[in-house]
Amino acid sequence: MHNNKMLTLSAPLSGPVIKLAQVPDEVFSSGVMGDGIAIDPLNDCLYAPCDGVIVHVAKTAHALTLRADNGAEVLLHVGLDTFDLQGEGFQLLVENGAQVSNGQPLLRFDPDYIAQRCTSLISLLVLTNGDLFELQLLEQDTAEAGTPLLQVAARQVEAVVTATGDPGQQALGSVRITHHGGLHARPAALIRQTALGFKSSCRLHIGANSAPCQSIVRLLALGISENDEVHVSCNGEDADAALQAILAVLGKTHVRPSPAPVQAAPAPVRPANKPGQLSGVCAAPGLASGPLYFLSTVQLPPDLGNHVPEQQMQALHSALEQVRAEIRLTLIQARAQGNLDEEAIFDTHLALLEDSELLQASHGVIAQGRSAAHAWSAAIEQQCAILQQLGNTLLAERSNDLRDLQQRVLRALLGERAQCQLPPGAIVAAHELTPSDLLMLSAQNVAGLCMAAGGATSHVAILARGKGLPCLVALGCELLALPAGQQVILDADNACLELTPAAGRIEQVQQSILTRQQRFARQQLQAHEPAVTGDGQQIEIAANVASSHEAASAHAHGADGVGLLRTEFLFVERTTAPNEQEQIAAYQGVVDAMGDKPVIIRTIDVGGDKQLDYLPLPAEANPVLGLRGIRLAQLHPQILDRQLRALLQVSPVQRCRILLPMITEVDELLHIRSRLDALRVELGLSRRPELGVMIEVPAAALMAEQLAEHADFLSIGTNDLSQYTLAMDRDHAGLASRVDALHPALLRLIAHTCAGAAKHGRWVGVCGALASDPLATPVLIGLGVRELSVSPLQIGEIKARVRELDAGMCQTLSQKLLNMSNARSVREACHQYWPLCD
Structure with a gap:
């Protein structure tokens, strides 16, 4: 199978072949450990890819290294972050030093156990001495254990010279290993990468054993554990610099997530099904009734092969x-x-x-x-x-x-x-719909959508809300077992699909839908009138928009202003940042579209799940808690400065208000306010726009009084405030039903914000999704909110809701909600105190 220059490696596992660069682990994907491939295993046994000797076996049994007869050293690594399992789920079949033959079983593993506890089952085959050999991948998408997969060729070099440097220059040092789990593959690769950047020869010593830092296999063979003290020796002209660099790598603490509990991972959380219903998660509100039809995926015909x-x-x-x-x-x-x-x-x-x-x-x-x-x-x-x-x-x-x-x-x-044709008025069901499915179904005038899987934050959910199509997700596999054609009621507002509604119930729903349509038409007739409670408290009803076109729509629907202009639309899906003139034109277009109404413009809020191609950010273990909002703007001040300069030049300045996202402390506000004033002077302007703070982290809510001293207004973003307060990812479909901004903890933060702002005479608005919930309108008014920013289509509805209320009574009843135990209790009380018209 091989000679002095060529060796064929068989697949050690069966499964889809993945390029090394696509492996979700930066140490492997960057090639630091060497060239290779990955396999997503479909079997439970690792086989020898060639004849050779086992030169290293990880103490935790998740990896081993084989040296082929021609000298090539191959690391076989099962799963990602499997070191944390400490050997659980693995059964070694060979020992260190064993002579093995091609195709011999080396290691058995439990795929289910590993998949529930580690980052991924994706497994690696990496050539660790790539200075002497190179890999050639045989073109194939799927590997079958034991069949040819790779070829290893000796590199053609005239001579191999080992640079030892000047032996007269030597540097010695010691350090205690702080890497979680000791010196396993990941830190060993980082040490090798560091050592290769210097001319000196570097070695690691523990007890009587030592290994060159340039060899991952030799480093692994030292068996260094966490908290072991090791010594480093460097010889050569840059020995001191090499020593300090390697000591820094060895002493750097790498915090890894703890292994998951030993029990199986729980199923996604969703409400329990009631008799005759399936419970899910609301992706787009509304009510619909109609026959159930299934949209199936395209079925491929059999492929006999031998095509041209x-x-x-x-x-x-x-x-x-x-x-x-x-x-x-x-x-x-x-x-x-x-x-x-x-x-x-x-x-x-x-x-x-x-x-x-x-x-x-x-x-x-x-x-x-x-x-x-x-x-x-x-x-x-x-x-x-x-x-x-x-x-x-x-x-x-x-x-x-x-x-x-x-x-x-x-x-x-x-x-x-x-192709697929569905009757108008159908309730369409599928395992999971796609964006183009939704556009096709919308054109066919279906009544509603429901999915067994899916998330409330998916692209389909976004489009469904925009089209006004009621949509339920995460209904479970039971949905797919229902008979096609049966009459159902899709009640997205209450997150349930009614399976066997009586004729009277169907008639009731159809009448409710008609009543809603008529009420919406009436509300639109009064949408341009002020929203004033029965006892005279005026509430501004503004709109959330992302363009001048949406602003014009908001103005036509009766908005009292723009409560949130998301400026990210200018920055994403492009290769360069927008210049100052582009930004001025865009912001001025929104202000002009709103006539004489005020416009609140939020500064760029990227990072987290929103990335810019021209502003690459470092990989973050928890990006939602990382560089986003004002933090990113502080890291790249040139981007924020350009945006502030553009905002200062919008006319008239008194109708433009600036909103700062992700503020957590007063110093951040003061810094931006100072920068805004400096830019105003630089541009020769006498006035600047009002400056507000977005309250979307608990720290900002708790510091509301101090922030209000220096801000002109506060605006609460309930979407992020909910996830940060409840410690639940709002993009997690399994937790979607529990991320409820009417949770008493959220209401307490809103109340605290309004009380703090009132001490300095500042007004508070809400621009998150809670503002668009009519059930929450009296609660927010009662807690002191004086501006609600909603989708343009809801302006008439929320204004009508405000006119039904008494602000004094809202204040009294809202205080009772703060002492309730959960969001469900709050919602039940709201239905009792302030019933919604049907």
Whole structure:
């Protein structure tokens, strides 16, 4: 199988082959440990890829290194972060020093146990002495244990010279190992990378044993544990610098997440089903009644193989171009309507269609004689598997966008066999819908949507809300077992699907829907009138917008102003930051669209789940708690300065208000206020816009009195405030039903904010989702909120709600809610105190 220069490595596992650069671990994906590949295993045994000797076995049994007869050293590493399991779930079948043959079982593991407790099951084969050998991957998408996978070729070099430097210059030092779990593969790779940056020869010593820092395998063989004291010796012209760098790496504490509890991971949390109902999570509010129809995914016909590759390449090219044309038309329509959410989603889809990884993977499968449809489907499935393994909710939802493209291209390839027609008024059910599914269904005038899976923050949920389509997600697999055609009621407002409604109940719902439509029409007639309570308290009802087009719509629907202009629309989906003139034009367009009404413009709020291509941010273990909002602006002051300069030049200045996101302390506010004043003087202006603070972290709410002393107004962002207060990710579909801003803890923070602002005569608004909930309107008024910023379509409804209330009574009853035990109790009390009209 090999000679002095070439060695063939067999696959040690069966499963999809993943490029090293796509492995969700920066040490492996960066190539620090060496070149190699990854496999997402479908079996439970690791096999020897060639003849050789085992030169290192991890004490925790999750990894071992084999030296082939030609000297190539291959690290086999099962799963990511599996060191933390301390050997649980692994059974070694060989010992250190054992001679093994190609295909011999080396290690058995429990895939289910590991998958529940570690980052990923993705396993690695890495060539650790790449200075002497290089890998050549045999083109294939799937590995089968024991079949050829890689070739190892000796590098052609005239001579191998070991640079030892000047032996007269030596530096010695010692350090205690603080890496969690000791010197395993990750820190060993970092030490090697550091040592390679110096000319000196560097070694690590423990007891009587030592190893060169340039060899990962030799470092691992030292068996260094956490808290062991080790010595470092460096010889050469830059010995002192090398020593300090290596000591810094060795002494740096790397905090890793603790292993999960030994019991199986719990299922996603959703309300228990009541008799005759399925409970889920509301993704878009509303009420609908109609027959249940299922939207199935495209079923691939059998592939007998032996296709002509050139013909299949052309078929795929034509289908891709057809889908691109469809998406471009969608984008044109979205831009014409100012629908920025829809535009952003399908801009992403267009970019994904150009992804070289997808195209190369498809071409590779077609070259093997398979059909274009099967090749495209396989390429998408491989990428989805990688995203699903990352354990990140937002990235997992991005896999839904890939499946959308999978279905669209398959429909283009398969023609009429893949088309779907549904009757108007249908309630459409599916395991999970995609954005293009939603646009197709909306055009067919379906009444509502429900999904077995899905999240309340997915792209489909965003589009459903924009289209006014009631939508339920996370209903569970029971949904898919229901008979097609049965009459159901989709009550998204109460997060349930009624399965066997009586004729009287169906008639009641249909009458309720008609009543809602008539009430909406009446509310629109009075939407331009002020919102004043029965006892004379005026409440400003503003709109959340993201463009001048949306601002014009808000003005037409009776908004008293813009309560939140999200400026991210100017910064995302582009390769360079917008210049000052672009920003002035955009902000001025919004102000002009609002006539004589005020406009609150939030400074750039990216970071967390919103990234900029031209402003790469370091990887963060918890980005929602990292560099976002004003923190990012402070790190890159040139971006904020440019935005502040543009905002200062909006006219008239008294109708423009600036809102700062993610403020946590007074010094941050004072710094930005000082910078704003300096820029005003620089531009020769006599006035600056009012400056407000967004209250979206508990620290800001608790410091409201101190912030209000220096701010002109406060605006509460209940979406982020909810997740930070409740310690629940609002993008986590399994927790969506529990992230409720009517939780008493949230209400206490809102009350504290309003009380603190009142001491300095400042007004408080709410621009989060709670402002759009009519059930919450009396609570917010009672706690002291004087401005509510909602979606443009809800302005008439919220104004009508305000007119039904007595502010004094709201204040009295709201205080009772602060002492309740949970959000459910608060909602029940609100229904009792301030019933909603049906």
